Every structure is written in structure tokens, then in C-alpha cells.
Amino acid sequence: MRKHRLIATLLVAGGTVVQTRKFKPTNAVGNAFTAVDFFNGWAVDEIAILEISRDRSGVDRFIEIVEELSRRCFVPLSVGGKIEQAEDALRYVRVGADKAVVNTAASDRPELIAEIADAIGRQSLVVSIDARRDESMPSGYRVVVDCARRDTDRDALAWAQEAVERGAGELLVNAVENDGDKRGYDIDLMRIVSGGTRVPLIAMGGVGRWEHLVDGIRLGGADAVAAGNIFHYTEHSTKKAKEFLAAAGLPMRRSSFYKVALPRRPKYRPF
Amino acid sequence: MKKVAIVDYGLGNLRSAYNAFRCFDVDLNVIDAGDRLADAHAIVVPGVGSFDAGIRGLRARGHLEALQRRVVEGGVAFFGICLGMQFVFESSEEGSETGLGWMKGRVSRFPDGENFPKVPHIGWADVRVPRPTRLFSGIESPSDFYFVHSYYVPLEMDGAAHAAGIAEYGFEFAAAVERDNICACQFHPEKSQLAGLKMIENFLGAL
Numbered sequence: 001m002r003k004h005r006l007i008a009t010l011l012v013a014g015g016t017v018v019q020t021r022k023f024k025p026t027n028a029v030g031n032a033f034t035a036v037d038f039f040n041g042w043a044v045d046e047i048a049i050l051e052i053s054r055d056r057s058g059v060d061r062f063i064e065i066v067e068e069l070s071r072r073c074f075v076p077l078s079v080g081g082k083i084e085q086a087e088d089a090l091r092y093v094r095v096g097a098d099k100a101v102v103n104t105a106a107s108d109r110p111e112l113i114a115e116i117a118d119a120i121g122r123q124s125l126v127v128s129i130d131a132r133r134d135e136s137m138p139s140g141y142r143v144v145v146d147c148a149r150r151d152t153d154r155d156a157l158a159w160a161q162e163a164v165e166r167g168a169g170e171l172l173v174n175a176v177e178n179d180g181d182k183r184g185y186d187i188d189l190m191r192i193v194s195g196g197t198r199v200p201l202i203a204m205g206g207v208g209r210w211e212h213l214v215d216g217i218r219l220g221g222a223d224a225v226a227a228g229n230i231f232h233y234t235e236h237s238t239k240k241a242k243e244f245l246a247a248a249g250l251p252m253r254r255s256s257f258y259k260v261a262l263p264r265r266p267k268y269r270p271f
Numbered sequence: 272m273k274k275v276a277i278v279d280y281g282l283g284n285l286r287s288a289y290n291a292f293r294c295f296d297v298d299l300n301v302i303d304a305g306d307r308l309a310d311a312h313a314i315v316v317p318g319v320g321s322f323d324a325g326i327r328g329l330r331a332r333g334h335l336e337a338l339q340r341r342v343v344e345g346g347v348a349f350f351g352i353c354l355g356m357q358f359v360f361e362s363s364e365e366g367s368e369t370g371l372g373w374m375k376g377r378v379s380r381f382p383d384g385e386n387f388p389k390v391p392h393i394g395w396a397d398v399r400v401p402r403p404t405r406l407f408s409g410i411e412s413p414s415d416f417y418f419v420h421s422y423y424v425p426l427e428m429d430g431a432a433h434a435a436g437i438a439e440y441g442f443e444f445a446a447a448v449e450r451d452n453i454c455a456c457q458f459h460p461e462k463s464q465l466a467g468l469k470m471i472e473n474f475l476g477a478l
Contacts, residue, residue, distance in 0.1 A: 002388065003395045003415065008297055017396050074464050076417060098285040098419075123391045123419050124284075169391065198389050199419060215468065223394070251397040253415040257468040262294040 005045040005224035021180030023148040043255035044238040051081030070096020071152035086115040103128040104145040117167030131156040146177045175203035182208025190220025212245035276311035279303040280328035288317035291461035307334030316355035323366030332399040351455030374429035391421040404435040404449045416458035
């Protein structure tokens with residue numbers, strides 16, 4: 001029985017967690033440490049943290065944040081943003097990332113995928129693909145990069161297949177128009193990519209109700225479902241989302257409670 | 272305070288294992304040379320990577336000999352995680368190097384193909400507990416643990432005889448083994464939230 005994963009996504013710009021709408025940061029929602037602590041305690045299956053600033057000036061600080069977060073994160077942690085060479089991905093792994101997420105630089109220079117896969121293993125490499133509906137493309141979707149600021153000539157499905165061929169262990173797929181829009185995932189896009197590739201697909205972008213998570217899996221064929229914005233405003237949000245998915249009949253991880261004494265668990269250190 | 276050694280053999284991400292073990296009241300050290308394993312009360316071999324590169328890394332740093340001496344002759348508690356579990360067996364389909372050979376059996380690769388689930392196996396899976404063991408003490412059967420792997424220990428030979436946890440991915444395989452002072456698991460307790468931390472507590476609590 002395959003279990004589906006619920007992934008909480010944190011977008012960080014300039015050291016703060018932000019929300020986005022159609023890939024543009026809207027408002028800051030706070031501190032990454034408190035967010036991870038909540039998610040950690042609330043049954044989330046995985047955490048993804050992505051640095052989305054326009055320039056590289058915040059990278060060193062982001063690395064410090066990742067390092068601090070990883071000390072208190074006992075679910076898989078995926079880290080992305082500003083990866084331009086294999087060494088950047090390795091740097092994230094060295095400070096505690098379990099997976100690296102690459103997007104724009106892979107599309108600009110596809111050899112990078114194999115280079116990162118060689119450095120950290122393909123099981124630890126997530127290739128992230130942002131797409132926009134475009135009827136002129138064979139699959140009906142065009143790949144966009146640079147937080148949707150730049151169009152490419154790539155077809156979304158063809159690029160997904162090429163990325164897997166080159167060494168992607170998982171695909172994270174987001175539709176620009178749905179991002180932050182609360183209308184649910186772009187199901188057509190998810191179905192096209194999940195039907196045409198054989199690595200786990202993580203659906204992202206647009207969750208406004210728990211039903212959207214179910215649709216991503218049932219209709220979109222996603223293995224894992226990710227959301228960001230929605231989790232910031234609901235108490236015990238990831239737990240409720242998991243319960244909703246389980247009640248819909250989908251196999252999810254049960255989050256059993258065990259009392260474990262962690263006398264030296266690092267204390268929250270404000271940045 | 273008990274001295275716990277995390278074995279560094281030059282590949283893989285030790286950080287996650289280190290982060291989890293350091294939450295407990297032990298004297299935790301990352302050890303990159305076999306001669307420094309002499310005074311450890313427990314030895315942890317974590318790691319994601321390839322079998323041959325891992326064995327070569329262990330050999331190059333003098334860990335192979337030290338592990339035989341400390342774990343087999345000295346009876347020091349051993350905990351292998353992921354690739355660290357695969358080392359415990361005699362060989363692997365992934366390479367040509369010889370494993371530690373503490374348990375009999377050969378590590379196999381998940382089959383590729385339309386009739387099988389996707390490889391690598393990434394994600395949470397039920398682990399059922401076939402018998403009482405130290406590792407799974409107080410952990411309900413089944414419980415979810417986090418897996419990332421393409422190779423597995425089959426339920427044959429010692430993989431069956433010493434199975435402490437059994438998971439399924441297309442078919443059943445040994446998710447954890449335990450025999451005397453030697454325990455190992457294919458999944459990542461350091462990334463399996465409370466169930467995983469409970470398992471680490473069980474291991475350290477028995478020292």
C-alpha cells in the first residue's frame with residue numbers, strides 16, 4: 001500500500017517566511033523556526049523550504065536558517081532556491097537537507113541535473129517545474145522559470161521526462177496561474193505529468209480547501225501533495241489536512257504519539 | 272555518560288542522524304578513523320550512498336577492522352541505518368565488495384518495470400513487528416517509518432531469521448534486523464518523527 005505524503009512548503013525571502021500569489025510574494029507570515037516546530041508537531045510528512053528572493057544576497061543567511069531548522073526537524077527536509085551548481089546542492093545537504101530542489105538553473109543548463117544527482121544521489125534530487133497553460137505547446141503547458149518571470153521554449157511534459165532521464169528522483173510541479181489562488185491544483189497539468197513519468201510527483205500550488213489535496217491525488221495522480229499558504233492560518237492545520245485525506249480513504253501515514261524524552265533538543269534561537 | 276560514535280566513512284549525509292542522536296543524553300562523536308572507535312559504548316553507521324563506495328570508505332578509514340573487533344569480539348552495541356543495514360550482510364547486488372558478513376544473505380535491487388512500484392522507494396511505509404525486540408519496544412505494529420532506497424534485504428536466510436520489522440514494497444522485505452548487540456534498519460529513524468525518536472531512545476536506553 002503506497003502512502004501519500006503531505007508536504008508543508010515554506011517560502012523564505014530575506015530570512016522571513018512569506019506567502020505568494022501567482023509567484024509574487026504578498027505578505028510575510030513570520031518566523032521559519034516556529035513554523036517548522038508547528039509542522040513537526042502536527043503530523044506533516046515532509047517539509048520543503050525554498051528561498052525565493054530575487055538575488056543571492058540572502059543565501060548565507062538562508063543556509064544558517066536551514067542548518068538551525070534541520071537540528072529540530074525529524075521529518076525529511078527538502079531545500080531549494082539559488083542552486084546553480086552541484087556544489088550549491090551539496091552545501092544544503094551538508095547543513096542538514098535531505099533533498100535538494102532545483103528549478104531555473106536546471107532548465108537553463110540541463111547537465112546540472114546529472115551533476116547534482118552524482119553528487120547527492122538521485123533519490124535526494126527534486127526537480128521543480130513551474131508551468132503555464134499554453135495551447136501552442138504539445139502538452140498544453142509551457143515551462144516558465146525565475147519565479148515565473150521568464151518563459152522558456154520547453155514543453156512541460158517533455159521537460160519533465162527529460163529531467164527524469166537526466167537524474168531527477170522526484171518532480172515538484174506547480175502551475176503559475178493556480179499559485180496562491182485557492183482554486184486547487186491544476187489537475188490537467190498534474191495528470192499529464194504523472195501519466196508520462198515514473199518518478200514520484202509532488203503537486204503544488206493553489207490549495208484553498210482540504211478537498212483540493214484529495215483531488216491532487218485522486219484526479220491528478222500525484223504521489224504527494226504540497227501546500228504553503230493554507231497551513232499558516234489554520235490551527236493544527238497539517239493534522240486536520242491529514243485527517244481529511246485519511247477520511248477520504250487515502251492511505252496516509254498515521255502519526256502515532258510516543259512519549260520520548262529529548263533532554264538536549266536544541267532550544268529555539270531567534271534570528 | 273555513554274560514548275556513542277557516529278561512523279563517518281566519507282559519503283552520505285550524517286547530519287540528520289547526528290541531529291537526532293544529539294537530542295539524547297549521550298556523549299556523541301563523529302568518528303572518521305577506526306582507531307578512535309576503541310572506547311565507544313555504541314557505534315552507529317548511518318548513510319545513504321552506494322554499497323561499494325561505502326565499504327571502500329569504511330576500509331580506507333580503518334573502520335572495517337575496528338568494527339569487526341569492537342562489535343563482533345567486543346560485543347559493543349551496533350546500529351546500522353539504511354546503507355548501514357546493508358553493510359551487515361555478506362554482499363549486495365549493487366556492487367562487488369564484500370560486506371561485514373555479520374548476517375547471512377545478499378542485498379537485492381527492487382525490480383524495475385510496469386508491474387512494480389516506482390524505484391527508488393521513497394516515502395512512509397508500514398513496518399510490522401513480527402517478534403518482540405529491543406528496537407521496537409513500545410512501538411506499535413504496524414507503525415510508519417520513512418524509507419529512501421533502491422536496494423533491500425530479502426526475507427531469506429538471516430534477513431528472515433533476524434527480522435525485527437517487515438515492510439512491503441511490491442513484496443515484503445526486511446525493514447529491520449536485530450540479533451544480540453547488532454541492530455539495523457533500512458528506514459530512517461532520524462526522519463521518522465516520534466516513532467523514529469522512540470526507536471533511537473530504545474537503542475540508547477539499552478546501553
